Amino acid sequence: MNIQEIVEQAFNNGYLTPSMEAEVGKICETATELSVEEYMALDKLMGALLTGDIVAMPRKHFINVMEELVLSESLTRIAQIEATSDSTLEVGDIAAYALNRLPPLYATTEEGANYQREKAEQELSELITEQVNEAIKRYLHRPDFYPERTVIQSTSSPNSGVVKQVSSLLESYAPDFENE
Incomplete structure (x- = not known):
C-alpha cells in the first residue's frame, strides 16, 4: 500500500492501526523523495490525528x-x-x-x-x-541457512507517537511546504 491508500483507509476506518503507522514510517524512511500527493496525504493525516477525526490505536493494552x-x-x-x-x-x-x-x-x-x-x-x-x-x-540441530536474516526491530521508540513521527517526517522532507 502507498501513503495515500493508508491515509484513505484510516479515514474510512476512523483509526490508524500500529501496522498502518509502521507502513507509513517504512515508506518515508526508504523513499528518497516523497511526491506532493504523499506530503498532502501526510499533512491531512496529521491534521485528522490532531483534531481527533482519526484515532491512533494504542500499541497494546493486553x-x-x-x-x-x-x-x-x-x-x-x-x-x-x-x-x-x-x-x-x-x-x-x-x-x-x-x-x-x-x-x-x-x-x-x-x-x-x-x-x-x-x-x-x-x-x-x-x-x-x-x-x-x-x-x-x-x-x-538446525541447518545453517539464511545467515543473512535480520532480527525484527521496532521502527519507533516507545515514547514517540504517530503525530510526532508524521510531524517530524513532514518537517524533514518538506521544511518549506507550508510557505510555498
Whole structure:
C-alpha cells in the first residue's frame, strides 16, 4: 500500500492501526523523495490525528502471559546449556518456536494476568517445559541457512507517537511546504 491508500483507509476506518503507522514510517524512511500527493496525504493525516477525526490505536493494552512464561523457561534452560557447552542459543528463536505450539493466555488486567499465571502453573507447566526443550533440540540441530536474516526491530521508540513521527517526517522532507 502507498501513503495515500493508508491515509484513505484510516479515514474510512476512523483509526490508524500500529501496522498502518509502521507502513507509513517504512515508506518515508526508504523513499528518497516523497511526491506532493504523499506530503498532502501526510499533512491531512496529521491534521485528522490532531483534531481527533482519526484515532491512533494504542500499541497494546493486553499481554500474553504465555510469552513471559516461555521466556522465563527458555532463559533458564539456555543459561544451563551455555554454562556447560560452547553453544550459543538465540532466545528469540527458541521462544517463538515454543510459543507457536502453546495456547495463548491473554490478559488485560493484573488480576487477569495473575489468574492466567496460576492456571498455567497448574495445568501447562509440563507442556511449556516440553515445548521449550523441543525448541532447543531443534535449534541445536538446525541447518545453517539464511545467515543473512535480520532480527525484527521496532521502527519507533516507545515514547514517540504517530503525530510526532508524521510531524517530524513532514518537517524533514518538506521544511518549506507550508510557505510555498
